[in-house]
Amino acid sequence: MIVGLSIFVMLCSVLLILLVLLHKGKGGGLSDLFGGGVTSSLGGSSVVERNLDRLTIVTALMWIVCVVGLGLLISRGA
Template sequence: MTIGISIALMLASLLMMLLILLRKGKGGGLSDLFGGGFSSSFGSSSVVERNLDRLTVITGLLWLVCIVALGLLLRP
């Protein structure tokens, strides 16, 4: 069971790094390559940015659940 959670933790960590690198910074980011540069003129974030935000939050929650589960399973 701990091996499965450890693998899920590693995958979530890699996905979190990728999602954070895709986020748009002050000068633009890698998300511009995938359509993140097209935002509306009303000052709201684009659909790509909102979906990227949601994926980042969901992946962060999965990462946190994996950390807590491993901590509970491996405590002495």
């Protein structure tokens, strides 16, 4: 159980990093490294940005719940 939850936390962590890097930058920063400075019709869409926000929030909440659960499992097992 602990090993499976640990793997899920690692996968959520990588996914969360990728989702944060996909967000449109407010000016300079990491998003410009991946073409964030170039405006495109799809990237400027508010629907796409809103869905990316929702996906990032859901992933972050899953990560938090899994980290707390993993901490509880480890503390009870020790």
